[in-house]
Amino acid sequence: MTLTTGADLRAMRERKPLVHQITNYVVMNETANATLAIGALPVMAHAPQEVEEMASVAGALVLNIGTLSDHWIEAMLMAGRAANRAGAPIVLDPVGAGATTYRTATAERLLGELEIAVVRGNAAEIATLAGQEAEIRGVESVGAAASPELAQAAAKALGCVASVTGPVDHVSDGDRSYAVANGHPLLGAVSGTGCMSTAITGCFLAVRPEAPLEAAAEALVAFGVAAEDAAAEAKGPGTFHAALYDALAALDPGTLDSRYRVA
Numbered sequence: 001m002t003l004t005t006g007a008d009l010r011a012m013r014e015r016k017p018l019v020h021q022i023t024n025y026v027v028m029n030e031t032a033n034a035t036l037a038i039g040a041l042p043v044m045a046h047a048p049q050e051v052e053e054m055a056s057v058a059g060a061l062v063l064n065i066g067t068l069s070d071h072w073i074e075a076m077l078m079a080g081r082a083a084n085r086a087g088a089p090i091v092l093d094p095v096g097a098g099a100t101t102y103r104t105a106t107a108e109r110l111l112g113e114l115e116i117a118v119v120r121g122n123a124a125e126i127a128t129l130a131g132q133e134a135e136i137r138g139v140e141s142v143g144a145a146a147s148p149e150l151a152q153a154a155a156k157a158l159g160c161v162a163s164v165t166g167p168v169d170h171v172s173d174g175d176r177s178y179a180v181a182n183g184h185p186l187l188g189a190v191s192g193t194g195c196m197s198t199a200i201t202g203c204f205l206a207v208r209p210e211a212p213l214e215a216a217a218e219a220l221v222a223f224g225v226a227a228e229d230a231a232a233e234a235k236g237p238g239t240f241h242a243a244l245y246d247a248l249a250a251l252d253p254g255t256l257d258s259r260y261r262v263a
Contacts, residue, residue: 003178005218005260008207010253013039017059017206020083021199022046022076024066024095027192031062031199037248038222040203046072051079056086059206062199065106066095073106080114089117089205089212093198097121098128111158117205117212120163120198123150130154130162148177163216165197169224171217178217181261182224184231186240193244197223200248221260226251 018041023031028044035042045054048071055061061083063076083090094107107129111119119126127133130153147164151172154162163171169180187193201219208215226247233247234240 003214003218003221003257003260003262005221006253006256008204008215008218009039009222009251009256012203012207013253015207016041017203018043018057019060019062019199019202019206020045020051020055020058020079021062021064021202022051022072022079023062023064023093023195023199026066027064027195030192031064031195033245034196034248035199035203037245038200038203038251040206042199046075048075048078051075052082055079055082055088058083058088060202060209061088061090062093062202063090063110064093064095064195064198065097065103065110066093066195068102068106073109076110077113080110084115087209089209090114091118091120091198091201091205091216092116093195094119094121094125094129095195097125104128111160116158116160117209118161118163118201118216119154119158120165120194120201120216122194123147123164123166126150126154126162126164130157148172148179152177161212161216163201163220165194165220169220171213171220173213176213178213179263180217180220180224181263182221182228182259184224184227186231186234186237187227189237190241190244193227196244217262221262222251222256223248225256225259
């Protein structure tokens with residue numbers, strides 16, 4: 001299969017898929033706004049009383065472990081099982097995996113008990129889950145870099161698409177891989193941009209559930225191009241943050257494929 005980012009963005013804006021997100025307190029507003037800006041519909045439901053019903057009608061489910069508690073984990077498992085039954089793809093963001101036993105065990109449990117389509121994280125998070133040595137400080141990767149070898153090894157070890165973000169993003173299903181060079185260094189200066197890229201991955205998965213590798217790569221292309229446009233207007237992290245939503249909304253499906261830098 002090939003990347004059809006522009007066509008899939010156009011389809012997203014026409015269909016407006018519902019993307020159910022059980023995410024963290026730090027980024028809930030950011031990921032909801034990013035989802036709306038690109039053209040999908042977010043719902044941030046985490047109550048156990050409703051997550052199964054919500055996940056069963058969503059186009060995709062996003063699970064983000066950034067701010068954990070036991071009842072949220074159970075809600076994620078309930079929603080994940082409902083999504084699996086309904087055939088809705090799941091993207092997991094294992095925020096801080098490797099930093100604490102609780103986070104690592106939670107990510108491993110979700111991967112073990114649910115059928116995950118894509119796991120999106122930084123190099124240290126993905127390396128930890130793939131059984132490799134990694135250093136993480138809080139939720140930030142230290143020293144480790146995204147690489148095609150890590151993405152491929154993680155995809156094989158975890159049994160799903162591995163989307164490893166960094167200065168160059170690497171996405172693999174264990175056999176085929178993409179390297180996405182779109183983006184801007186200011187993405188690293190604003191809290192939650194990694195979580196936003198996970199939310200955008202959910203948006204593209206909702207449009208292209210049968211091709212999780214391509215959907216994950218297209219999400220990073222679109223988010224990276226938007227970051228480039230936002231940076232061109234920004235004076236620093238604060239204005240970049242606001243401009244990023246505008247840039248996501250302004251993405252042109254007709255020209256997007258001509259702008260991606262993918263190997």
